[in-house]
Amino acid sequence: MKWQFPGGGQGGGWALALALGVGAMGCTEEQTGLFVIGNVVINAPECIARPEGSATLIDSGVLDVALKPDYEATLLVGSQLAPRGDKNNLRTETMITTITGAEVHLYTDTGAPDPNSPEFTVPANGVIMPDASADPGFGIAFATLIPAATGIALASELNNPAEVRTRVASVIVFGKTIGGLEVETAPFSYVIRVCEGCLVDFPAVAVNGEGQCFSSTMDAPVAPCRVGQDNSVDCRICSGSNPYCAIPGGVL
Secondary structure, three states: OOOOOOOOOOHHHHHHHHHHOOOOOOOOOOOOOEEEEEEEOOOOOOOOOOOOOOOOEEOOEEEEOOOOOOEEEEEEEEEOOOOOOEHHHOEOOOOOEEEEEEEEEEEEOOOOEOOOOOEEEEEEEEEEOOOOOOOOEEEEEEEEEEOHHHHHHHHOOOOOOOOOEEEEEEEEEEEEEOOOOEEEOOOEEEEEEEEOOOOEEOOHHHEOOOOOEOOOOOOOOOOOOOOOEOOOEEHHHHOOOOHHHHOOOOOO
16 A cells, blocks of 8 residues: 655655645545554553453653564554344345555655655554444554664664654554455554653662672563563563663663
8 A cells, every 4th residue: 555645755744744634645535434543551460451341551752772673552442333244134244344554654854755755554453343332443453663673763863862863653543354355444643752862760669789780580560561662661670681781871
């Protein structure tokens, strides 16, 4: 699925299009059936995302490129498609939706396209059942919003944990019902702050007299589901393999 925006990539045009939420992206006209609600919080040790309307969402993301080069989202997707099945009349259900992918446009905080990965399509998966009630049906779609190549490029620009780069991902989740209807969401914008070393936590009990983190994980807390994004990580979890966990700043 390919598309182009008008404006030839001019920063002002892109910023205006993003601000106005232009619906030019995508491959179908059916944007009323599905919608992205947000990025779901997943907690250790279960690390399970439940497709529920009451799920806790992350307002904005954080990617620590000292620990992880890419940002992965767990998107809660709602479906307003009405069920069509009727067992009494031997009519099969055709509005079950299978999520197949996500289209992402990545912008800087000025609204200009990201120079490394301005647009890309990634596989996504999930199944959403239609709901006969007034409430929508829900499903989970896993999608990469910052690819590894972009994370690596941003890491080369950052010099200390206090520096931050901001990226805005405009994402469309698309799929197909088992009845053959292609459906997609309207663009959903999600802000991600990118840093290097900012999510590593150095608790006093984990640091020796030389300011270095113990390599033992015996007393360390459970690691977050995705080490390097959204949640801080105890230095003891990664000190044996990552210099940024061995000492603040990563330089011995």
